[in-house]
Amino acid sequence: MTQPWMKNRLVQWIDYRLPMFSFAEKELIDYPTPRNLSYWWNFGSLAGIVLVIMIVTGIVLAMHYTPHVDHAFDSVERIMRDVNYGWLIRYIHTNGGSAFFIIVYIHIFRGLYYGSYKSPREILWILGVVILLCMMATAFMGYVLPWGQMSFWGATVITNLFSAVPIVGDIIVTWLWGGFTVDNPTLNRFFSLHYLMPFVIVGVVVLHLVSLHQHGSNNPLGIDAKGPQDKIPFHPYYTVKDMFGLSAFLTIFAGFVFFAPNFFGEPENYIPADPLLTPPHIVPEWYFLPYYAILRSITFDIWFLSAKLIGVVLMFGSILVLFLVPWLDRSPVRSARYRPIYKQLFWVLVIDCVVLGWVGGNPPEGIFVIIGQIATLYYFAHFLVLMPLLSVIETPRPLPTSIAEPVLGGGSGPPAAAPQTMEKAQ
């Protein structure tokens, strides 16, 4: 349906030259969307909004921040104490990082549960994994900026990972540092890249959305829309739902920002960086703990491969394996609702990731080593063994014939409020 404002002469004049209004109408208003999306489908738009919040607060922080080893820590403390509302802006940025990862992790597990990575959405999924990698790089470099003890030692440990690369490892690390340790050149380049990466993320998000709108959203049933009765226009149905989800999120988020702003933080990072004193227990931010556990789980050499190299390869491999998921899972059924065994293994994987996170937060001693090794093994087995195996041995439950059928209680007649637009849009 043509929106009333599309009849406005000025709008028409502009749209004839720059079709932004018809674009908005097609992709944001009329855009046909499965009628049965649950709240698990809120997290994509939520992630986009948090990205905007991060960019806005980040640009403001950069107005007061000094990327120099002698001033970085003090400039952040000045933001906290002297800059007007500096504490608020910084706490939004800091907690926003954590919120971003919670949201994106839920978003990814949603995709795994409902098989959203399957044809024709493989590229959509791959772009999502690319976004995750960019986010990780951004958050890692951002955490270095306040130049506290964890900033410094986290940066040291993570950049040293590259020294595991055979032969050229040390050259790479020196190149990353721009010196012989993490030092001022390192801080400077991390600031530059921390400013850049979010905009790279914006670019990949645009591609992610173009790819999404090509075939539209998957849905909890995992079956394709059969006709107009299966879809509703994005506006007002999902704009309202997304707004409601956003309000709920902002309520919880404000709770953290105002009442527990350091909940996700590490007290050690309020001590200025000391290059000659390693803190007794180095932990990364919570959202990196599972990878950290995988890194440390390898305590033994295999043939000529050092434990360090294998740990590093597995740590990166734990994310890279996600790229292969569309081809590891050969089952034609998308949604776990109709896959009795996969559904259970999905939850085992969730628990496995939580266990890895818990191990990653504990010292690498005693029982934690063993648990970490088992959990690492299971993580890879889930993707590389169980997923392909299930595609062959699992018998899926019968699928409903259409989205409208279970939603409207089995009635196959035309739904009462089938919007006119859909006929056209299809």
Add this chain to the structure above:
Amino acid sequence: MADSEDIRAGDGHGETRRDFLYLATGAFGAAGGAIALWPLIHQMSPARDTLALATTEVDLSPIEVGQSITVVWQGKPVFIRRRTEAEIEEAGTVALDDLPDPQPDAERARKPEWLIVVGVCTHLGCIPKGQATGDRKGEYGGWFCPCHGSHYDTSGRIRKGPAPKNLPVPSYEFLSDSLVRIG
């Protein structure tokens, strides 16, 4: 269009002067691009002032037998330990086959009494404990890295844990009996 079609069809073998020119131009452009990229990559390597690292001179006279000090060289801590007879003995007698990174103690300490090593764990770069008196020195009496649990012996060699290599020995020179220059 028609012309180029003719040229391509001209000799009937598919390969033409034009194909050659395409390839040559492409290769030239690619090589030029790669060369232009190099300054952008190399600017990240240590700058000249960073490379013009001062050497560090250390006065050893206040160090008693059994004591250690930490000095800074190239921004990194360097451990200097005046080893006891027992420590020297232990470092010298271990069978090389038992070491993950075999190296005799004599190669690592120019004067057996003085062990000088870079105090950066070869695993992921933490600074091992063992310099201060109350520190945990690990199972082999040298240093212990708390980050992921690497044990170093009294020669700074890795004995147990995830670190792959011994603590590196910097280049150093004794200017006199009590003065050493590192670097």
